[in-house]
Amino acid sequence: VQLQASGGGLVQPGGSLRLSCALSGRTFRHYAMSWFRQAPGKEREFVSGITRSGGITDYADSVKGRFTISRDNAKNTVYLQMNTLRPEDTAVYYCAARASSGYSTETTDVGSWGQGTLVTVSS
Numbered sequence: 768v769q770l771q772a773s774g775g776g777l778v779q780p781g782g783s784l785r786l787s788c789a790l791s792g793r794t795f796r797h798y799a800m801s802w803f804r805q806a807p808g809k810e811r812e813f814v815s816g817i818t819r820s821g822g823i824t825d826y827a828d829s830v831k832g833r834f835t836i837s838r839d840n841a842k843n844t845v846y847l848q849m850n851t852l853r854p855e856d857t858a859v860y861y862c863a864a865r866a867s868s869g870y871s872t873e874t875t876d877v878g879s880w881g882q883g884t885l886v887t888v889s890s
Contacts, residue, residue, distance in 0.1 A: 775884030788862030804858035816870030
């Protein structure tokens with residue numbers, strides 16, 4: 768399976784970005800999807816997850832109420848809408864796939880990683 772993430776960039780505090788991650792090589796609806804992030808000098812951490820059907824979503828406490836994960840199984844793509852961005856959201860964001868109904872919340876549970884997209888929140 769191949770994952771291609773996009774949508775990162777430089778944004779001012781309080782701004783918004785939408786990340787996308789397209790899956791190819793396998794049937795997208797068979798995979799639960801997650802977003803992780805890794806800030807400089809820190810470990811990679813879970814940000815958000817969504818089940819195969821999209822019926823259940825989950826968020827890290829640090830992003831609840833600001834970020835929204837969604838998926839379009841017809842487009843083989845998962846999205847992360849990020850609003851009210853803060854400087855502490857600056858990180859490389861990675862999408863992750865797991866061939867299961869349940870999404871990964873730990874890096875050790877991830878089946879496949881995307882290449883990462885850099886989000887910088889700064890004035």
